[in-house]
Amino acid sequence: MTSDSQIIDRLVARLLPTAPAAPPADRLVPDWAPPTPFERPPVPAAVLIGLVKRPEGHTVLYTERSPDLRAHSGQVAFPGGKIDALDEGVAAAALREANEEVGMVPAEARILGFMPTYYTGTNYLITPVVAEVTPSGPFVPNPGEVHSVFEVPLQRILDADAYVRFRVKRGGEELTSWQIDHDGHKIWGITANLTRQFRELALNEAYSA
Template sequence: MSQNPSIPPCRVRPVVKLSFDPQTQPVIAPNAVLNPLPDAALQADFIAQAFSRSIEWQVEPVFAKDFLVHRDPETGLLLPDHSGMIPAAVFFPLIQRENGLHVLFTRRTDHLTSHAGQICFPGGRIELHDADVIAAALRETHEEVGIGPDHIQLIGTQPGFITSTGYTMQPVIGLVKPGFVVQPDQSEVAEVFEVPLSYLMDPRHHQLHQATLPDGRQRLYFSMPWNHYFIWGATAALVRNFYHYLAAAHKQL
């Protein structure tokens, strides 16, 4: 695979530890009341169609300044802004089950130096040998949960998100084909679990929190609790953005 010259060399960053417990911070009211997506907008065929068309939409307004929308002029792929940030890619895996589409998440192991124990999508930083963000997302997914590219049907990409830890995290959306076997890398992944897409695409399950940092600044973040799992932060922001895209697509298609 050819090297991507647009990806800067990896830089070592200090570990950023949370100064607050994300599960105990106050929940504030969202700016607008949004409706759950109808069942028609939660089908694999509709989602694939939505990403194959030009949809007029807006990213999550709470984090409008934190989403990046640059595109590669040749491929049309959304690209992260690399100025001072570490580019990263995650795979947003959709899995067809009898009761509808589900989304696959992982829980990071507790001993990791970054985001230990947190819920996330498979993914990681884009390496020099990765051809593009899609190649990075597929590689990381294979390494972390054992799902190879031959079991993935690519659907599209969405804007990258600037994380508080210095990364631009860009999601690659795809459908995991039947017959896959999950084989987690136990050094990084403590658990692999699924959440119904219908649950995630219902804004009544989206909680907007406000945390006060030690220096007095306020930090906003979404959470989407599911059973005993606390999906929050950048991962929840990507899910929220996915909702906005599908909601706009459902009105336009």
Template structure:
């Protein structure tokens, strides 16, 4: 599929409606803490041009991090005091984490928020990388930067539901493995939301 068609598909997906998601979507028996305070965060769902079409840029988080060590994630993070909004936070974090300059990013919109078990309200910022860039992983936060083909990301058939024990109970979650990369949890849930919009 031509890249121009893939870009139009992403833009059209933004026009679809869907509810916010959370790490608890597949676990309705989990009781949310009363009066919980969610911290706003923004992640960059950035697609770049590859040899065979668009590719999604993802990271493997450092195993030394406090939150989600070693997991596959979007570049991004919590909103800091100096950030204008979640979009600014996502762009700043992508610059810091993988060396993606904000001037090289075209933001095309945002997807519904996602609540994580670590009490973040994450806004996925859908974007296009204007020109090729060489990722520079921030050693303290990112072990690796890699990309996943558009066709893998937007195909609901690539996603499955698995489970494991967490805090004394069985927790179910989405997965979308790609090669050696185990994409799961919040990242997979947000991508599954995008896939659902694309295939409507």
């Protein structure tokens, strides 16, 4: 089995060293096609794929969104959100969101690199920021945004058997994504797709949508 430290070294070599530029609008293909075309440019957003250093090995940080939120309530997500005008780049936005959502101290995260942008059927252009996190204390969910925080062992994320297909109907069309079940949590949709892309980048495998 490849060690976590070897995976981290491999990721550093394969991740983008700087945040990718937004693709031209005519080349953007959403993960599912909305019934009507968007009338505005995509919303830039960032998520943090946090690799948390634990005595037993690295874990991947996830949140369960508050059931009171209007959008994606109760779903599992990476810490993240819209990039604000005051953010000093994509990484700063991801770290700010992680601090606001779960109290992660930005100085305790070491940015490893960036994954390619991910365009959603809700018109968000997401840049995943990958970081190694050495927390000095527990993560504490912000009750206004996050219901709970949990971590999945990195080795489970790298295991192909952890992934199954999730199917959902939207606008009369059946859509599929990856799904990961862990300790009572169901990771699916955008978050599972990004997790799968992260896995295949870490293992140098071609992504299978």
